[in-house]
Amino acid sequence: MNNMEKESTLTTMPAINDGARISGSEAVIRALINEGVDTVFGYPGGAIMPIYDEVFKFDEQISHVLTRHEQGAVHAAQGYSRASGKVGVCFATSGPGATNLVTGIADAQVDSTPLVCITGQVPSGLLGSSAFQEIDIIGISMPITKWNFQVTRAEEIPEAIARAFYVARSGRPGPVLIDITKDAQFGLLDFHYAPCQGIRSYKPVPDLDEFRVAEAASLINAAQQPLILAGHGILLSGAEKELLELAEKADIPVACTLLGLSVMPDDHPNYVGMLGMHGNYAPNKLTNECDVLIAIGMRFDDRVTGDLSQYARQAKVIHIEIDPSEIDKNVKADIPVLGDAREVLQALNEKIKPAAHAEWRARFRELEQVEFDKIIYHDTTPTEGQIKMGEVINLVSQQTKGEAVIVSDVGQHQMMTARYYKFNRPDSHITSGGLGTMGFALPAAFGAKLASPNRQVVAVVGDGGVQMTIQELATMVQYHVPVKIIVLNNNFLGMVRQWQQLFFEKRYASTEMVNPAFAEVAKGFGLESKRIAERAGLARAIADMLAWEGPYLLEVAVEKEENIFPMIPSGAAVTDMRLE
Amino acid sequence: MKEKEQEEVFTISVLTENKSGLLNAITIIFTRRKMNIEALNVSETEIEGVSRFTIIIQSTFNRAEQVVKQINKLVEVLGSFLYREDEVYYQEIALFKMGTAAFLNNNTIERVVRNNGARILVIERDHIVIEKTGHRDEIRALRKKLEPFGLLEFVRSGRVAISKARRKTHEFLKELEQANYFTSENNYQ
Structure with missing residues (x-):
């Protein structure tokens, strides 16, 4: 992303590197400032309280965003990173706080997203004793991080964080987790910060042959x-x-x-x-x-x-x-x-x-024409029946002129978004690819909007996925982050239903959903919202949503049993792609 | 992708920084692929602060190569090398505990020990411990010969191995530090 204009506000704070005797928790914040971090997503708790005390003191240099769940924090950090190219940072406490990060860390590992996750840990003397909210997050996160490290002494903090950022962003990027025991947060050290320049056992970029x-x-x-x-x-x-x-x-x-x-x-x-x-x-x-x-x-x-x-x-x-x-x-x-x-x-x-x-x-072009006649035309410009997912995406694409940052969740709507949004600018498509994490879009869109405040950020999400992280609507309202959310509601876990239809003889086991009134729920959270079920008002509803100055949720009732084609059946050859 | 491949025994030699948790990080790479580690040995090297993991697996070449590459990705791993059986010198050590009575009756056991390149490590009132260093089939053969005399306990170590290639660990490290890059020290590529 080196050669791209980035709109996020990069802090050009002078490095704090004064050799002062400070606490481990203050060293954490000063290290982050040295690395150019201006936004942290997180959720406090017992074992990370000393660090949060410093968040309070340094709130002019680093803004902390309180999500409603640690999963929201890590996905928001991912969205922030994917939109800005910077390292996403999140905080969580020990035990359940740390385990709630796991899905997002795994997602970042598979999709090569640079993250630094900092977790609090019980005091070092209690390690291994099943103390309250103690969990071996180093062991748990080992297979899903690019690198992790447990800090048990305050003086280890600057180097650990410097390494964390270096490893996260260099070479093939990925998530790093630093677990800091509470006594290390309270402990004192002489603070000196030097960014990591290299690690002898780690070669991020192979030499060009x-x-x-x-x-x-x-x-x-x-x-x-x-x-x-x-x-x-x-x-x-x-x-x-x-x-x-x-x-x-x-x-x-x-x-x-x-x-x-x-x-x-x-x-x-x-x-x-x-x-x-x-x-x-x-x-x-x-x-x-x-x-x-x-x-x-x-x-x-x-x-x-x-x-x-x-x-x-x-x-x-x-x-x-x-x-x-x-x-x-x-x-x-x-x-x-x-x-x-x-x-x-x-x-x-x-x-x-x-x-x-x-x-x-x-x-x-020949085959594209075949696909257009058979599928694309009908998906994007239907004139009768219920609203189709493809036509919603098509309208969003037209009205944003392909210039928006599009964040999608996982499922049929994700594939429709990928197929029908016509991207004009790089780094404009943020989705959970390798891990396929439902619930990703809402918090990731929030993070993406914070990273690119001057771009329109639209989250496209299904009725299943939106309910996995819907509490982050509260975060958008609290921080006035104007994300535009489109819920494509077919009252089904659509992708699984499609497979049940095609490969399990329509045995729709646990895929139909009785949903809440999403627009009403959004109103309850304090968002502007609207529900639409008729084609006639669709284009107008999208325009209204895009023009609204705050966060907005638009629920679109779409065809219940729409299938997404073309499709390569699982395990078939690319040439076996089916048009119907 | 290659078509059907033969399984063979590979020695994987991993040079690492001395860091806690690294054993776990390495073994989960095998666990994830449901590969069995046949033997594992961790030792210091001639360089202070550098450890060597010697891992024996039975696998196809392709799978073994993928695993080696993934081990190489670990931040604290200095280098990870894959060897076929004929590319390493290696030994295992076995200890056999026998009842002393078996030795009192005749000198057959002593002859077996001598003829098989083993040695008597300990003689106590009620037991004797025999030590044998060698390849697995030699140890197995000795065990077969000792069993009729009443084998009380048997234990065998993992393999330690040293490559036949000429490069030394400290030269390899020097190159890493200078270029911060390495190519494989063996010749399979």
Whole structure:
């Protein structure tokens, strides 16, 4: 995200580094200020109270946002990070406070989101004794963090936090957890802060291998039917411009993963849509016809590849990736190019010869037309029956001109959002991809809006997911954060219902929901809201929502048993994608 | 993806900073894939503050390679290396506790001990402890021979292994510190 304008207000506070004798808890806050942190999401409790006492004292430098649940805090920190490119920070107390962070930490690990989570812990003398609110959060978070560390002495705090930020943001980003015992928070230390410059046992970015770059270039230069698969790594390294250059110079079609969406403008002639189970027809089908597959900053998730034994067997695979453990994990790379996406693409572009693949690109347009006639047209511009999810997204896309930050939850509405919102700007699509965490959108949208106050932030969420973190509406009201929330209500856990219909002979086990009146609930929380069920007033209702100055919840009653197509059935090949 | 692969025995050698919790961080990488660790040994190295984990697994090459890469990702891991059986020198140690009576009747056991490169470690009034260092099949063979004489207790260690490659740990560390980067010290890539 280096080369992008960011609207978040970066504090340019002078570093506090005065060698004063201070408490461990004050050192925590001073370390955060040194790292440029201006917003922390969290929830207090017994074992972290000394740190909160410092939050009180330093409230002019760091604003703390009290969410209504620790899960809300960690998802908000994720949304904040994904929208700003900065490290998201959250606080929680020991025991249940810490365990409530677990889902969000796991989500951040899978989706490479830099977080620093700070948890309070019982005094070190009580460790291992099952003391009140004691839990081994270091053990619990080990498989879901990039790094974690327990601090038991005040003097360890500056270095631990410096390392935490370095590890979280460098290389392939990820979440870090620092657990601080209460006695370490109370203890005194001589404060000196030095940002971490490196760790000898940790190599964040592999060195660029010029030989591999040259090999990749000659393969691309000789390709007749190349295809680029663009992933999250491009957004993380800020390589959008370099990607465009490669695509335009060598005239290569570009398909995105779910997390790669918004990496290039939707209306770009080389953009051919989204990959994966509910992605677009053309890029999935033609994955098995390309001769050179150029995967950039993506990891060949099973939702992208379907059956691996029938995935792109005809193609030579170039895999540009920062994380060596992703190479050959799912798809064998003929030419692995390790490194930061931006750095690799810069080197690669120098060796790329201009080419034209008009005929090959036309193949995508043909299949796109098939998908449009069969599906897209009916999804986005229906004229009768109940409101469809796709038409809501289509209207939001038109009315925001593709310029909004879109935060989606998990399920059918997520896929509809990914398919029908036409992104014009990078870092505009925030969703829980790898972990698929329902309840993500509401708090993540809140965090995203705090990070980009000048952009319209729209959360799209289903009736199931919204009820998992609905209490965060109170947070939006308390902090006057004008997130726009669209609840697409079909009174079903729609994605599971669709699978039950298609693969379990319509046995709808526990997927139908009797829901509260969401608009009324929102009013109770203090949000402006509206419920709409008729097509006639839909466009107007969306416009009203977008124009409203505060947070707003719009409940849209949508068709009850709508299915999302196209679809690659679980375990099938990309070429088996079904249009109905 | 490669098609059906043969399973074989691999030695994984991991150089790490000395940090508590690292054993857990390493083993959960195997647990997650439901892979069984056949033997595990943690020891100091010739460099102060650097530990070596020696892990033995039975696996396909592909799976073993993935695991090694994931171990390498751990922040405190300096380097993680995968070896086939013919790429390492290795030994295990076994202790056999026998009743002293078996030795009093004749000298057969003593001959077995001598002929198998084992040695008598302890002689007490009621028991004798025999020590054998070697490969697993040698230890197994000795155990078979001792069993008829009344084996009271048996214990065998995990493997310790040293690679045949020439590079030394401190040279490897120096390179890490200079370049903050490493390539694999063995030759499987």
